[in-house]
Amino acid sequence: MPLSPEQQADIDDQRAESHQTLRATVPGMEARLYRAHEVLDHGLVRVIDYMGDDAAITQAARVSYGRGTKSVQNDEGLIRYLMRHWHSTPFEMCEIKLHVKLPVFVARQWIRHRTANVNEYSARYSVLDREFYIPAPEHLAAQSSINNQGRGAVLEGDEAARVLETLKSDADRAYDHYESMLSQDGQQGLARELARMNLPANVYTQWYWKVDLHNLFHFLRLRADPHAQYEIRVYADVICEIVKDWVPLAYAAFEEYRLGGAQLSATAVAVVKRMIAGETVTQETSGLTKREWGELMGVVG
Structure with missing residues (x-):
C-alpha cells in the first residue's frame, strides 16, 4: 500500500485541523487536501496546498480596468478566450503544491518539465524503502515495431511470467545488497549516498512539486495524452481530476482547446481547405x- 499506518495517521491529524482564512478557497480542493490518491502499486498523489481559483485568472486578465461587469458567463467566456489564444500569464496566478510518490524512472521523465519547484526525498540522508514498481501483467508489452518510444503487443504466458520474475528478483536482490552495504553490524558500512547507486530505476522516490496552472496545463497536455507512457499518464490522469475540482472553468477550456483540440501546420491547413473545396488530395x-499525412488523417478522418 502507498501509505503506512503512521502516514495515514499524520494525514488524519492534518485534516482534523481547521484554519480561518480570508483568501479564496474551493470546496472541491478543501475536500482533497492531504488525501492520498493511490497510483500504480505503491505510488500516490496528494494536494498539500493551493492558491487561487477561476476568479483569480479573470481578475488578473481584467487588472487594467478592475472587476467591471462580471458574471459566471463572462468569466467562462474570458477564460475560454485566454485559452484559445494561448494567453499564459493569467493562468500563472494559480499555483498548486503536490506530494507525489513515484518510481525513479517516471520521476526522470517528469523532471524534464523544468518549470516547477521540486524538493525530492534524499537518499543521501535517509534510507529508501523496499518498494519497487512491478507492472501489472496487462502492462507488460513488447517493443513497438513502428514506434521507437512505444509499446507493442502484450506479453503472454511463459514469457510474461519470466519477465515478471526477473523484475521482482532483480529488485529484491539489489535491495538486499543495498541493505548489506549500509549495515553497521560489525562493519563500517558504505555511505548512503554511495549505496543508493546500486538500486534499480523502478525503486520509489517522492517529492513535493509546486507549479503554476499555466505550466501544469503544459505538463498535462503532454502527459495525459493517450500516446504518453502509461506509468506517467496515470499520474497525469489523477492530477486532471484534481484540477477539474480546483478550477472547473479553466479545466473545461483546457479540455476543449488542448486535450481535445488539434494544432495544424500551415500546409495541413491548406490541405484541409483544398478538401473542403472539393479537391481530392492524396499524401x-x-x-x-x-x-x-497520417497525423492529419487522424484529426480529420
Whole structure:
C-alpha cells in the first residue's frame, strides 16, 4: 500500500485541523487536501496546498480596468478566450503544491518539465524503502515495431511470467545488497549516498512539486495524452481530476482547446481547405510527409 499506518495517521491529524482564512478557497480542493490518491502499486498523489481559483485568472486578465461587469458567463467566456489564444500569464496566478510518490524512472521523465519547484526525498540522508514498481501483467508489452518510444503487443504466458520474475528478483536482490552495504553490524558500512547507486530505476522516490496552472496545463497536455507512457499518464490522469475540482472553468477550456483540440501546420491547413473545396488530395499531392499525412488523417478522418 502507498501509505503506512503512521502516514495515514499524520494525514488524519492534518485534516482534523481547521484554519480561518480570508483568501479564496474551493470546496472541491478543501475536500482533497492531504488525501492520498493511490497510483500504480505503491505510488500516490496528494494536494498539500493551493492558491487561487477561476476568479483569480479573470481578475488578473481584467487588472487594467478592475472587476467591471462580471458574471459566471463572462468569466467562462474570458477564460475560454485566454485559452484559445494561448494567453499564459493569467493562468500563472494559480499555483498548486503536490506530494507525489513515484518510481525513479517516471520521476526522470517528469523532471524534464523544468518549470516547477521540486524538493525530492534524499537518499543521501535517509534510507529508501523496499518498494519497487512491478507492472501489472496487462502492462507488460513488447517493443513497438513502428514506434521507437512505444509499446507493442502484450506479453503472454511463459514469457510474461519470466519477465515478471526477473523484475521482482532483480529488485529484491539489489535491495538486499543495498541493505548489506549500509549495515553497521560489525562493519563500517558504505555511505548512503554511495549505496543508493546500486538500486534499480523502478525503486520509489517522492517529492513535493509546486507549479503554476499555466505550466501544469503544459505538463498535462503532454502527459495525459493517450500516446504518453502509461506509468506517467496515470499520474497525469489523477492530477486532471484534481484540477477539474480546483478550477472547473479553466479545466473545461483546457479540455476543449488542448486535450481535445488539434494544432495544424500551415500546409495541413491548406490541405484541409483544398478538401473542403472539393479537391481530392492524396499524401503525394499534399506536400506532407507520410507521418504528417497520417497525423492529419487522424484529426480529420
